[in-house]
Amino acid sequence: MPAEPDGPPPAATLPEATPPGATRYARVVVDSRLPQLDRLFEYRVPPGMTGVEPGVRVRVPLRGDRLTSGWVVETTDARAWEGEVADVEKVVSPVPVLQPEVWALARAIADRAAGGAADVLRVAIPGRQARIEKQWLAQERAELPPLPEAVEAAAVLPGLVEARRRVAIECAGGVAEITDAEGAPVWVGRWAISLASIARQAIERGEQAIIVVPDHRDQRQLRIALAAAIGDERVVELDARQKNPERYRGFLRCIDGEPIAIIGPRSAVYAPAPKLGLLAIWEDGDPLLSEPLAPWVHARDAALVRQGQSGCALVLAGHARSSDAERLVELGFLEHERLGAHRVRVLPSALTDDGRRVPAVAFRAAKEALATKPVLVQVARPGHAPGLRCGDCGARARCTSCAGPLGRSSRGAVPSCRLCGRLAAAWRCQSCRGTSLTEVGRGSSRIAEELGRAFPGVPVMVADGEHERLTIDAKPRMVVATRGAEPLADGGYGAVLLLDGDALLSREGLRVAEEAVRQWATARALAADGATVVLTGAGGATVTAITGDTTVPFAKAELAERRSLRFPPAVRTASVVGHPDAVAEAVEALAEIEHLDVLGPVPAPADVVKGSREGELERAIARFAYADGARVAGVARGRVLAAASRPRKPGAPPRLRIRLDDPEPFDGL
Structure with missing residues (x-):
């Protein structure tokens, strides 16, 4: 059976060379959503097996003959487990897709959010593409062309990257015409030109820049501006909208450590970049930057953790200042800057x-x-x-399948549900049985x-x-x-x-x-x-x-106003959702933390946890200071592990779920 080494997870650094002929051991983080498996497991590297190095994908046994995927965090010739140790079953790929800085970030993010490191790595590392890997391993690394001649916009906040400044930038609006990579004139937002100029500062120093944007519209403008500022060959996009081979090719290029600019949506914040000089988030207040999957970490929070680990320059920019960025400015963590003028x-x-x-x-x-x-x-x-209403009694027209609101996409179109999309051609009012509809x-x-x-x-x-x-x-x-x-x-x-x-x-x-x-x-x-x-x-x-x-x-x-009410981002929060007894135990454990207060518990909406029924679960909200975040996360993780160890019926909702910095409870305020 795999074994868990004693003590905290080891640092994500390359180990010293193992003497020839010595027995080697690999410490592996397995790809599992179970909170009980959020640890490093130790496996023996069988004699004659090659390619088991830090960062590679492997297949390892777990719970008997069952095999699971994982990533090697480190290898060593010293055992940390005295019991029986299973062997690594297979090296899936020789490519070190889990870079040390990404592992360190994933572990820190998971600990901060009371989640699992594998959940973060699943977002950070795209699925394997064997053909692309073979091409990447066989190709010779060509030298990048020289940077294009600097343009006037290169004077934007000079020295920001070299001084490793942390700034919140309020960008004025407006558009500007530039020349794209093919020499054609094209219009982009002035904000994109400004960020491209700052990214060039990192490229000139031989470092990488990561710029995270909310959606593909912003990404397109930024790509054009970067191509003009540093050359199209130095821009790498990481986006789920790309075809899988194209995205994986870009990911592997990030591993090379070339001085490039990496752009993409929220997951790009986890891109491998061993020489990170700049990390920028555009429109950090956009809800699209909030990760919808566990552990639900906002790209801005991930960027703050990564900046603390790498010491790179940090930029939070937007047309409007978010309250989260303003909190960091008032604390003195970020400097305030305003760029440009837009006369409207x-x-x-x-x-x-x-x-x-x-x-x-x-x-x-x-x-x-x-x-x-x-x-x-x-x-x-x-x-x-x-919206549509009954033409006879005025009741809201709702879907007979999911009770969602009905609407029309165009004049004369068949009504359809705005939630599930089901057509309502033969709709009848549930109140008066009328069939006429009035547009709202x-x-x-x-x-x-x-x-x-x-x-x-x-x-x-x-x-x-x-x-x-x-x-x-x-x-x-x-x-x-x-x-x-x-x-x-x-x-x-x-x-x-x-x-x-x-x-x-x-x-x-x-x-x-x-x-x-x-x-x-x-x-x-x-x-x-x-x-x-x-x-x-x-x-x-x-x-x-x-x-x-x-x-x-x-x-x-x-x-x-948020400070006076003790609402985010003035404080951090944790939503505690689960069966009443599990919620009560979690609240009791959290209440021991000084200055933490709890709202509730109250009955949780049925749609908060998948598979739950109305009235089955309860929810409580814990509010706490940022300084107490590590302690709250530790207590929360312990209660989730305790609840997960208890048996539950197949398909039943988890007994307890704790989500830190959950925005959903405040959507109805």
Whole structure:
């Protein structure tokens, strides 16, 4: 049987050479989701087996004859287990995919989040592609071409990487034209040019740069800007949207340690980079950067841990300052910087008295801009009618399968569920048995129809989840886009209309106002210099934040309010979900930590844990200081292990789940 060495997991460093002929042992982290197996297991390397080196993938026995995959963390000739030790079954690949810095990061992240290191490694290391591995092992490493001639933008925050500065950057909006790798002119956001300039500082020092972005739209702009700043050969993308061989080829190139820029979504923060000079996160307040899989670690938190281990320069940048970044600025951990200037006129406006969708000031701004440039109209919801009600009794029309809300994607389309997608062709009201439906609200396609009638002869296009458009040319037209789906226009938009402010702010959640400001600032950044931005249906501090030159005062106010209420990010939290007895035991153990307070327990919603039923589980929220994070994580991990050791029926939800920094309980605040 495999054995667990005594003491904490060893450091992820290469061992000293083993004397020839001596028995070698490998310490392996197995690829398992079970919390009981989050440890290093010791195996003997059979005589004659080669290739068992730190970082390689192996197959090892676990629980008798059952084989499982794992990664070798270290090899040694000294045994740490006195009992029987099983042999390594097979070397899956000779490529050291688990680099020392990635193992150290995975272990630290797992310990901070009370999770398992294998869960982190599953996100960090892509699946094996044997053909790509053979090519990588056989190829000769060609020397990279010299860097392109430095451009004017290279003066952005000079010396940042060399001084290993940690900064929070508020980037002004606007777009700029540059030349891509093929010599063609192309437009990108000025923010991308700034980050590419900072990345060049690391490349010039022979180091690597990692830049994490929320989605493929930002990644495309950054790729173009980096190609212009450092050359296309020095840019590596790691993205789940890539084909598996392409992604694995990029991952293996990161292992080589060349001076390259690595870009991608949240998982790119774990990319191997032995000489990391810069780690940057773009729009760190974007919820897309929160990992949806265990241990649910936000890319920003992973970046903070990695910066502490590597000592690299750290950049948290965005068009709007997040409250999390502002907390780090106020603590003195990050410096504040603001880059660029974007001259636009922002006009807040309430809806007109006659109930028209777009106020008169927005119509005037759009009409003036359409003479020379396109106009962006940002709306809250996709489709034609986001909601439907019974035409007889007024009850909300819901899906008969999952009880989700019904809507229409286009005029005259068959109603469908917005959650499960099931069609409701023969819908009947559950209250009055009526069959007529009344449309509620206006989605992107319905607003596009209305604007088409209001601006006859002007082309109108829709950009949302079903109609993806990354870029458009500079021809005058109306572009109706949902939040996050706005295409980039050559030269920028002549006017930006931010509709549905009231709908955006009427949602429930701790970060609703902060998220609204971020999304409005992102849309405002697409406007051309001198353009008009009209914001409708909003007021108060959010309007002040978007109409001013900076969003920092808004972030400060948000953080101050959170401190008074003891809400994140002023404090850290842990959601404790499980059977009532397991929750009670966990709460009792956590309550021994000084200054920790507990909210609840209360009945947990059925959808919090997969497979649970309404009223079956309870949930409590523990709030604690950042300084107590390690102690809370240790206690939480111990209670999860104790609960996991108890038997449960197949398919039943786990007896206890503890998630640190869980945003879900605060979505309804």
